[in-house]
Amino acid sequence: MIAAPVIKKHNLEAISTGYMLIESGRRTTAEYMSGSAPIPRHKPEIAVATALAAEFRGMKVVYVEGDLARIIRFLLRWLRQCRRIFQFL
Numbered sequence: 001m002i003a004a005p006v007i008k009k010h011n012l013e014a015i016s017t018g019y020m021l022i023e024s025g026r027r028t029t030a031e032y033m034s035g036s037a038p039i040p041r042h043k044p045e046i047a048v049a050t051a052l053a054a055e056f057r058g059m060k061v062v063y064v065e066g067d068l069a070r071i072i073r074f075l076l077r078w079l080r081q082c083r084r085i086f087q088f089l
Contacts, residue, residue, distance in 0.1 A: 017061045018054030020047055022075075024067030038066070044078040051082060 007014055021030055023038040031038055039046050051062045064075070 015061055016057075016059045017063055018051065018057075018059040019063045019065065020050055022047065022064060022066030026067075028065075028067075030065055041066070044081055047078050048081045 006012075021028070021034070021036060021038040023041045025041075028038075030036075039050065047064075054062050064078075
């Protein structure tokens with residue numbers, strides 16, 4: 001919110017961004033600070049549905065956070081499913 005007036009003043013493009021936290025096998029700082037539960041890494045269909053909902057709400061980008069070393073297989077399955085659904089990939 002602090003940046004909003006600066007973005008407006010300089011006529012910068014605001015890019016609507018969704019955020020997904022993917023289970024990494026341990027509790028992360030993001031989970032702790034937000035109090036949110038991550039999407040289980042063995043459930044890519046939940047992430048796909050979440051990303052689709054973000055697109056329906058006008059999001060242009062979905063930021064996926066997690067420990068890549070632990071979730072690379074999840075991300076590959078997720079990306080394969082997303083490519084079949086989303087126009088922007």
